[in-house]
Amino acid sequence: MRFVEYNAESPAGMAYGDNLAAVFAELPIMKAFRKRFRGRFVSTRKKQLNTMLRAFKQWGRDRPPVIAIVDWEGLPTAPEFEMFKAYFEDNGVKTVICDPRVLEFRRGRLYANGTAVNLVYRRVLTSELLARGAETRALLDAYMAGAVCVINSFRAKLLHKKLSLALLSDERYQKLYTPAQRAAIRKHIPWTRRVRPALVEDIIRRRGQLVLKPNDEYGGKGVILGWTAGPAEWEQAVAEAAAGCYVVQAAVEIPKVKFPVALESLQYIDLAVDLDPYLFNGRAGGFMTRVSAEALLNVTAGAGSLVPTFVIEGSA
Numbered sequence: 001m002r003f004v005e006y007n008a009e010s011p012a013g014m015a016y017g018d019n020l021a022a023v024f025a026e027l028p029i030m031k032a033f034r035k036r037f038r039g040r041f042v043s044t045r046k047k048q049l050n051t052m053l054r055a056f057k058q059w060g061r062d063r064p065p066v067i068a069i070v071d072w073e074g075l076p077t078a079p080e081f082e083m084f085k086a087y088f089e090d091n092g093v094k095t096v097i098c099d100p101r102v103l104e105f106r107r108g109r110l111y112a113n114g115t116a117v118n119l120v121y122r123r124v125l126t127s128e129l130l131a132r133g134a135e136t137r138a139l140l141d142a143y144m145a146g147a148v149c150v151i152n153s154f155r156a157k158l159l160h161k162k163l164s165l166a167l168l169s170d171e172r173y174q175k176l177y178t179p180a181q182r183a184a185i186r187k188h189i190p191w192t193r194r195v196r197p198a199l200v201e202d203i204i205r206r207r208g209q210l211v212l213k214p215n216d217e218y219g220g221k222g223v224i225l226g227w228t229a230g231p232a233e234w235e236q237a238v239a240e241a242a243a244g245c246y247v248v249q250a251a252v253e254i255p256k257v258k259f260p261v262a263l264e265s266l267q268y269i270d271l272a273v274d275l276d277p278y279l280f281n282g283r284a285g286g287f288m289t290r291v292s293a294e295a296l297l298n299v300t301a302g303a304g305s306l307v308p309t310f311v312i313e314g315s316a
Contacts, residue, residue, distance in 0.1 A: 002252045003188055004211075007218070008159035009152060010123050011278060013288040013306055014044040015083035021308035039312040044278050044286035045087050051280045052151050053093075056119050059149040066094045068112040070139065071123035073099040084121070093119075100124050103138040110142040120150045126157045127216055162215045162247040165192040191250040195241040203248050207234045215245040227251070259291060269293065275309070 021041040024030050033039075056065045067088055069081045081097045088095040098112035109116050120139065129136045142148045158164070167173055168185050169192045177185065193199060195212070203210060207226040214222040224237045241248070254272040261269045271291040277284040289309045 001188055002190055003165070004190060004249065004252055005162055005213070006159055006164060007276075008156045009125055010156075011288075012077055012080060012123070014048055014278065014286070015080045015087065016306050017286070017288055017308055018043050018045045018087075019083055020306070021310070024308050024310075036315065037312050038314050039310045041308060041310050042286040044288075045084065047278070047280045047285045048084075049088060049091060049093070052119060052121065054281070055151055056149045061118060061149075063118055064094075065119040065149075066115065066117045067096070067119045067121055068103075068110070068115075068117035069095065069097045069121045069123060070100050070103070070112070072128070077123070081123070100129060100136040100139050101132065103136075103142075105138040105142045105145075105147070108145065108147055110138065110148050118148050120148050122150050122152060125218065126154055160216070162192070162213050162249075163194055165189055165249070166194055166247055168192070190252050192247055193249075195238070195244075195246040195248050197242050199248065200238055200242050203238050204235055207231065209251050211249045211251055212237055212241050213247050213249060215247055222246075225251070257291075 018041075021043075025034075025041070052067070053065060069084055071077070071081065078097075085095045085097055094115075096112045096115050096117065098117075102113065104111040109118075110120075111117070120142075122139075124136075129139065139148075139150075143150050143154065168177075168189045174182055194215070195203065203212075207229070210226045212222075212224040212226070217223075224234070226234055229237065240246075254274065256270045256272050258268045259271045261267050261271075271293055274290045274292070276288045276290070278286045278288065287309045289307050291305055291307055
């Protein structure tokens with residue numbers, strides 16, 4: 001198992017995965033499969049809600065929680081916000097979905113579409129929020145005033161950056177870790193460095209073994225796989241990376257598995273599999289799994305599909 005990045009700020013896909021699992025569980029083929037094999041699906045939206053309510057309790061206010069799911073209006077991820085809203089309200093927690101630009105902070109309370117909220121499920125990214133300046137000031141002011149409990153907090157931004165893996169894999173920082181931690185890093189974290197002028201020649205030479213990534217982006221934006229780029233394209237990308245804030249990372253082989261895919265007929269196709277564990281209070285709980293015929297596995301970038309993940313525990 002190799003970890004190529006840590007999406008610590010605003011992980012998505014939990015509600016999609018849970019809803020897909022419910023659909024799959026009702027399919028005749030899955031019912032037949034589960035007669036032969038014991039298996040279970042690990043619900044992640046339940047863990048998400050429990051974690052949010054635990055943090056809210058630690059935050060320590062007397063009012064009941066009212067959730068605001070905050071992100072830009074019109075995003076392709078909007079259906080998941082509706083799924084979360086329905087789930088939260090089915091579990092007794094009033095919820096609104098709100099664009100950060102229409103939030104209001106007045107008399108010590110944050111309002112989303114006129115509703116006072118005190119628990120923010122933050123899906124909007126910090127960099128995008130700050131780029132809008134005064135338009136999004138209400139959420140920042142409420143956060144700084146301690147008027148709302150924000151999940152995840154803005155401190156998560158530090159771990160979200162790709163350079164966090166360079167701090168793990170760079171030998172210069174080994175003294176920060178215990179022998180057991182260093183062994184885990186060697187086993188699970190690929191070689192990762194910030195792109196610097198001193199590394200440019202080596203990066204160009206090792207094109208077939210490396211990946212370039214912006215330090216602070218998501219959705220596959222700006223990611224260049226060396227083996228899919230021509231020499232001239234790679235040299236230009238490396239020069240741009242050296243002038244900006246990028247990391248270079250050793251390529252990790254992605255396993256491929258044959259999957260049945262219903263097109264005009266049922267076909268078996270080799271698809272790359274990307275298994276991403278979710279962390280709740282520092283412990284893994286559930287997975288997001290993506291499959292793709294492309295080398296870059298990213299649903300937002302249009303390469304790959306999210307699928308439900310069942311844990312098979314043996315024969316029935």
